[in-house]
Amino acid sequence: MAQKIQAVRGMNDVLPAESHRWEYFESVLRAWLADYGYHNIRTPIVEATPLFVRSIGEVTDIVEKEMYSFTDSLNGDPLTLRPEGTAGTLRAVIEHNLLYNTTQKLWYTGPMFRHERPQKGRYRQFNQIGVEALGMNGPDIDAEIIAMTAELWRRLGLADSVQLEINTLGNKEERAAHREALIKHLEGYVDILDEDGKRRLYSNPLRVLDTKNPALQEMANAAPRLIDYLGEASRAHYEGWKGMIDALGIRYVENPRLVRGLDYYNLSVFEWVTTELGSQGTVCAGGRYDGLIEQLGGKPAPGIGFGMGMERVLLLLDEKGLLPARPAADVFIVNQGAGAATYAMQLAQTLRGAGFSVIQNMGDGSFKSQMKKADGSGALVALVIGENEVATAQVVIKPLRMDAAQETVAVASLVAAVSRFKS
Template sequence: MKYKIIRGFHDILPGQIERWHFIENTARQVFESYGFNELRIPVLESTDIYCTGIGDTTDIVEKEMYSFDDRDGSSLTLRPEGTAGVVRSFIENSFYKKTPVSKFYYMGPMFRHERPQKGRYRGFNQIGCEYFGSQSAAADAEIILMLWYFFQKIGFTDSVKIEINSIGDEESRENYKTALVNYLTPLKEGLCDQCNRKLGTNPLRILDCKNESCREITVNAPKITDYLSEASGVHFNKLIQILDDLSVPYNVNDKIVRGLDYYTETVFEFTTDKLGSQNAIAAGGRYNNLVEKMGGPPTPATGFALGLERIVLLHEQLSDKEFKFPTDVYIAWIGEDTFIPAMKIATELRNNGKSVYIEHESKSIKSQLKRANKLDAGYTLIIGEEELKSGRIIVRNMKKSSEESIGIEDTGSLLSYIN
């Protein structure tokens, strides 16, 4: 084969796309019902928005970005995530001047040069929401609630768990980092090489290391929740209170620290145990400093992104619901003279919103009916020389195997019969 799709990328084929449409449409409908509007941002941005946005020392920026030089020498990057671009657009379009709060959702492809695996691709799709302008824990609660309802709506109720944590404001985090480093430094012999490196760069992420000896050491490490400033503690408690009052099930997990640098206060993940090691299907949190850091006015914000490939994978496991491209009517024609009249009927039906399938090669009636059956068409119209002469076509109900004769130009009767 001469041309092949590049590594880590995938086509979404007819037969699969129907499920994608269902999930995407449900997401749109749910998110819009919560007042989020779609914002479409480009796939390509200048590299530095991701460096400042995501953080220079993160894996994404250090080794996973698809970056290249534009013709004028400036560095561009295929977006590895959506938040940085949305923040750029939020600032550039001065949304903070237009409305007290702004709520956006976006969907589309993201790119990260990782080792491909099930549920992890180099080109993958995310849907995300970003909520700017509210520092209330109620805003955090609402997006978690919204995600929860979304997952219920696509049938994930029993398969998804919510894990939440707080990593506090900057003051809390600095105090905690110091405490954590003080605790870990004497024990660093037992930590893996990577964690030893993280000790100097990003000690928080030692907490989610899966290495056994690291885990044993971190079990008794100081907990972030004990180091929250008063304001951060109040914020987190309020979030928990709201989730309790609204009966949203969750689990506080002090090991969730997130890999992107912009998070503050609330962080959360929606996880499943049905996808192997790719267990996070949605994740997010609050990022109160990012807008300012990227050159906008100080603006609190909260949001999340969900991974569509993983959700589709899980949905395939959970739902035996068939997703099939529908064919309402199949038109079988026999003899060259019948093609144009058949096409006229097809056009009429299509203009009335019907999905109509018609052959363009002359074929036996038998093979045409077989095709209609394969397409699962509700009705087959049959028009041959006899029908042309008599001016009445055959309308076959494929489920009941019954037939009706209807005038060739009587579209009204035809439509009411097949509806």
């Protein structure tokens, strides 16, 4: 016997017993995004490696450690499996000139890839839902982004399970002034910095403050705050954003150490976090990236967006018991004998045309074994067809989910008879 080939570690199958949960979540997402005027965009899973290096930043964990990159064996091009969705979306927007004299509200979903240590809710192939609002520069779109995510938690029943954290990163010049002061501060603690901190000290010092190392918390708490370096325009944007969130009645926590893991963010940044998933507490995160479109070769245009790890949200829904049961068919057709299979198939098509979901037993099997399958399927009723039913143009209806006697009805009355059990 040939050796079995298994899935790559950290890249998981979604089996039929679980896929209905994804379908439910995706149906909620589609309706929610339509309500806010977002349109779907679908981009390739593989992009040119420089796209991510230029957008995410060379001195980031994603680019340095986590990207699945390879060389095209045909032409030598450097390619990468997408680690996030914003860069590819903006590449498509620029390439197809989608911002010409207009704005765009876009959403995407699909697999992303990062070479991380697999753990609960964090996989090497993971699925993300992302939103990008492009061409709008006021704090109002920032506030709508917060409002729409809050609305999603309400629709899913998770409003009491997540908390919003916000911060502002100012503009490029303000971050540069803060960066200089921050480096001076960190240089005074170089002896206690861990390896990540030392590596990022001069290349990406803001990320040093995002440490989870308990020994560095006092150092991080005493660091210069970016908000103290903000100019009038950046402060006005931040205060305008907060004022609109307040007016919407959405609770939040200001977290001055919230910096996000990608280099392209400016001004508004946020995370929705939970304490109910262990260390994997962030379920949705994003912010404004006003310089990224120009950085990728497009005409300057503002943008804001977020990404949501679908596995993490599904884990949270599962923890709270908020996922629906696997849907069952309305009818299971049991059939045996000469002509029964064809007769059953005709009736199944008639019932499907009338709006019922139908499973027909295929292949051999005794009436007893087929009835066992029917009961296990979760169907409301079983239709039993033998040679006698074929000869008399009738069918036996056996209720499976209620205490009622089975009955024999003419084919002409079948749809009406089955309807009684679904109402």
